[in-house]
Amino acid sequence: MTEFSSPNNQELYPLKPIHPWLEHPNHYTPALDRQERELWYDGPNYTADAVIMTRDADPLILLITRRDGSYAVPGGFIDASESTERAAIREAYEETSVNLADTKSSLIFSGVVDDPRATKHAWIETTAFLFSVDKPLPSKAGDDALDTTWCRYSQLPGELYGSHREIIDAAYERHFHLHTLKFPETAVVEKAYGGHMLYHRFFVKHSSSSPQYFVKSHDKVLFSDQSRANHSIQYLEKEALVYEYLRSSSYLFIPTISQSHAPHTITMDAYHPDENWYWRAPKNAAYHNYVEDILSAFYQLETIVPPTNFHENIEPTHILLATEGWGAIHDTTDTVYTSLFAYHHEIPSADTLYSDLTNLRDYALHHPPQPPSVLAHHDARQANIAWHPSHGARLVDWSWTGLATPKSDSTNFLIDLHKHDHDVSRYLDDHFDPIHALTLIGFWIEHSTWPVGNGDNDVRKQQFLSALSAYELFTKTI
Known part of the structure; x- marks a missing residue:
């Protein structure tokens, strides 16, 4: 795992560093203009987070209640010479009493995150891990946490701290790959964007030497309205039937591989842009x-x-x-x-x-x-x-x-x-x-x-x- 030593960032930045999001208007928030300082250093302040999730279709997730009343996943600052994974395990134990030392982790995110303590010159860069467990483990609040609770993914509270909703969503996607679609741990998965209907979409390679596929899958956990969930399944079923019919009619302009299998998933050739496939009209000859x-x-x-x-x-x-x-x-x-x-x-x-x-x-x-x-x-x-x-x-x-x-x-x-x-x-x-x-x-x-x-x-x-x-x-x- 990556090692961070947490030096005094003033030594690394003789001029005050600038928050990376200030160069990206879509990420900028007026909160960055505030002057009050809560973070240790100018520049990046490194943290680690632990998303502890049961292996259910609609998994339970361990949340803490912070001192400001918001819900969050356990996590905190990385100590000197401590790996990111070790920091996530330590913070989870200090804040929830759950010991993850023998639990396998999956890296799900690393980068700059939204955090109310950030300013123009100081920000949080976190590394988050998914820890999958068979059942909810006994927990007890400690350190900075006021309380702990296990909450279903489909029933997460509306107000989660900073970028923790996005971190949990990333963990859930990884969970869905491993425990619902049964992808191997070695699978390389890339999120695919586009489409108006509420499906999981991603590119996947089961190993470094295997071909790449595009996968589109229904997930009932994403729906609060049963009629919309049924609608999603029906359209996916229809698409699978169309592929079957067109292939039987010798129509050549469909993916070579387009398989439908439980749970309501279609897998097809990826036609990835890296392989010179265009998904928009070329602006050339x-x-x-x-x-x-x-x-x-x-x-x-x-x-x-x-x-x-x-x-x-x-x-x-x-x-x-x-x-x-x-x-x-x-x-x-x-x-x-x-x-x-x-x-x-x-x-x-x-x-x-x-x-x-x-x-x-x-x-x-x-x-x-x-x-x-x-x-x-x-x-x-x-x-x-x-x-x-x-x-x-x-x-x-x-x-x-x-x-x-x-x-x-x-x-x-x-x-x-x-x-x-x-x-x-x-x-x-x-x-x-x-x-x-x-x-x-x-x-x-x-x-x-x-x-x-x-x-x-x-x-x-x-x-x-x-x-x-x-x-x-x-x-x-x-």
Whole structure:
């Protein structure tokens, strides 16, 4: 383990060091401006934390109550010449009386953390370890702790000290890999970002010599609403069925390996950017090859005889696009107008869409799409398409798959490219359906008005921007 000697940092920093987060506006908080000093040294102050977690599906986690009343995992400052792991074990024993000396640890985090004692010139850098135990161990508060308690991961208190929620989340992900998915201890796991649904997503190599895979997995512990948990499982089940059906139909533009296994997990080829796979359109001479390969994949999909439905408990996508689009806007016009007006100052071009909304809705009601007749992906965005200059396109995330009108996927794809400032003009005549674009405008506008549970409105903003992109292309082609 790394050794830290905790010297007087004034000797190391003749000029006062600057908190690393001051260079990253997303991390900066006004609390760093305070003058009161609580940390020992200017510069980094090194600590270690112990996340003690039972091996249950919804594990119990040992928390302490600090003297300021907040909940935290046990931890504290590293003594001179003490390893980070040894410091975490010592602090856990001093604050909870739990002896971890013979318990195997897993490193889960090392770096700068949020801490209310930090200033512009002094901060905490912690190293955190996961200690897995079979059952909750007897504990007794000591040292800086006022009390101890074992708490379920799904029922963690809202206010945890500093960055301790993020540290516990990292520990839980490691726990999920080891005890739910049964990954070997030697597995190299990298968190994967993206996607709107609440799944675990990560890249994994079971050993240094094994191929890398992408894993997407449902976890019931992440849900407080059982209906949303069931919804998550159903869409994952549907995606697995789609892969099976497309493979049996000799469709080539899907991952070579796409296996579904309990507990509700899909494993597939990773198509990692490090191996020259693109998950966004290249901004170079390869751009048109990228677009043409992907358009070809969509049209070959349309030649496959579609099943009637992939999952009996999921509403067909073409019906959702109508009922949760212009059909709903007709009943919630005031809400939609209010939502669109909120983008008035941030996105000047929103004014045109705002003023044309009634005309668009009337046009949609008088020009319904033709009956769906071909198979479509229905979420044809760059983020769901891997492309390689030598191997072509691979489409993933098939949970919205269903019947559609021809050119639905190519229309969606061109809208997404235009949204990200790519020139799609040469493809509009042959690959863009303005009526399907109009359907998408209604769906995205209506969804952009929906409340979000976590307070993060970025998904809703992106839906509005997609509607705006579709509107701009619609007005060019209608």
